Amino acid sequence: MTDLWQNAMDHAVALAKKAGSLVRDAVQNDMKVMLKSSSVDLVTKTDQMVEQLIIDSVKEKFPTHSFIGEESVAAGEPCVLTDNPTWIVDPVDGTTNFVHGYPFVAVSIxxxxxxxxEFGVVYSCIEDKMYTARKGKGAFCNGLLLNVSDQKEISQSIIATEFGSNRDTEVVDKIFSSMRKILCLPIHGIRGVGTAATNMCLVASxxxxxxxxxxxxxxxxxxxAIIVTEAGGVLMDVDGTSLYIPDST
Structure with missing residues (x-):
């Protein structure tokens, strides 16, 4: 199946580039912004258009494959990971950035x-950075091999995080309580670019x-996840156990 999965990866890269072009064009134009769970949980017509572009192309080229997409799940499609070859897609990771013109927006496949x-593709559209990884074959950005930091001291580290879209006081208090504990370890600083996929690629870099x-x-x-692990990193849950891609969200 090696050649087949390489074919799928090549297709994913081509789709990410095409989707990225749509995103860059949309940044220059008026966009229709809609709300999902709250006033800060945004979705745009571009999110939906990019996801549909990817779905249609995958169904045409790989008709037996399954699909999990953020906007499809938001519209009521099930989010279930089976043994079947499955594409897991965030069409516009960093929608709030996209809406504000903040230059970190990614297509994640x-x-x-x-x-x-088996593989992962993250295209940081505005930066024009294509991150790729294939199981057992390393991780790359625009063709250059990636390696995670070799820093062993947490006090010499930068840690990335995000704030999510929940603005309930209790939730926000927990977020800042965690940040305070991490800052006071101490560490050099906390950063975040507004997209989970890009943050993970920064770890891989x-x-x-x-x-x-x-x-x-x-x-x-x-x-x-696969970009980080192929760059030599690890993924873990808050209890220290290995993190895996869940059957459902």
Whole structure:
């Protein structure tokens, strides 16, 4: 199946480039912004258009494959990972960035077979950076090999995180309580670019030592997960156990 999965990965890269072009064009034009769970949980017509572009292309080229997409799940499609070859997609990771013109927006495409990730593609559209990884073959950015940081001291580290879209006082208090504990370890600083996929690619690139977030979904991390691990990193849950792509969100 090696050649078949390489064919799928090549197709994912081509789709990410095409989707990225749509995103860059949309940044220059008026966009229709809609709300999902709250006033800060945004979705745009471009999110939906990009996801449909990817779905249609995958169904045409790989008609037996399954699909999990952020916008499809939001519209009521089931989010279930089976043994079948499955594309796990966040069409516009960093929608709030996209709406505001903040220059970190990514198309994220993960691909799993037998519930194991085979490859990941993250295209940071505005930066024109294509991150790719194939199981057992390393991780790359625009063709250059990636390696995670070799820093062993947490006090010499930068940690990435995000704030999510929940603005309930209790939730926000927990977020800042966690940040305070991490800052006071101490560490050099906390950063975040507004997209989970890009944050994970920054870990893979070695410019930040770690990334954490609470309340993440499988489409946020599927592609980034294999990029990080192929760059020499690890993924773990808050209890220290290995993190895996869940059957459902």
């Amino acid at each position: 993960g691909f799993a077979v037998n519930r194991k990730l 070695g410019c930040v030592e770690a990334y954490y977030e609470i309340g993440i979904h499988c489409w946020d991390i599927a592609a980034g």
